[in-house]
Amino acid sequence: MSKYDEAMKLLEDQVGNKDGLITLSTIALEPGADGKCRPAARIVDAYYEDGAFYTVTYATSNKMQQIAQNPEVAVCIIVENFTADGIGENLGWVCDEKNAEMMTKLRKIFAAWYYEANNDEDPNTCLLRIRLTKGLWNDAHKGIRNEIDFINKTAT
Template sequence: MPVYQESIKVLESLFARDSFFAFATSKDNVPSVRIVDAFYDDYCFYIVVSGRTQKIREIALNENVALCHEMYRFTGKAYNIGHPLQPENQEIRSKLIKVFEPWYFAHNNEDSNEMYYIKVELVTGFFHKDGTGYRVDFINKSAESMPFEFGE
């Protein structure tokens, strides 16, 4: 199997679930970082947010973002894809409700016009599993693998 396809399978196995990440945005070249729940699906991460948050305002000004968890790191382009009940969000909404089921409705009010989904289209990434590291260029659909051990 080519390395790129292998890396995508590994990425799915690691993050096609509720995952905690540090999510970095910026305004006026000043970074801002916070912890978010994210879900990986089809070359993108998805985050549920309130429209009153700083992150939603910052990605409107600058789409370049980063996600990091331990030795996993990604860069991407973030977009506000709108309210969960918009027809075009129906498919991702059903996935997010399922993966975030323990807390989705307890922490999100879909009756509010201030609820949105952020979609992060991946640009680059580094992640590892079972002694192999993957450096991925999602734009050019290329990847390299290398021995990698995450130690203490």
């Protein structure tokens, strides 16, 4: 098994097929006090599958406005010692036919809270995909450091 395949298996084993909390960082629309770009981070419930995280959010939220201006994002899963860069994509309304397969999975995975937090009838309730581009498993206590290139499907 290649190092990349090992990294993908570890990612799937650790965070796949479940509701998990990740930190999602974007670039704020307003600059910091020094006039430079500043990060904006928040915790979101997400589902991981095949190199991407998926979450349901609202099209006019700050995070989606920020992603519309700059789709480069970063994610962090603290317990698993995993960080990654990716591209955020608004896949549109959760009830759009093109999102049916993923939304069936998400409604099941997020069943405990999904309908309390989301209104599927509102066309601004949208599906966000975060396609990972590069990642890092880094656990100094266990001597693990794996850099993952999701685009070229390599790991070192």
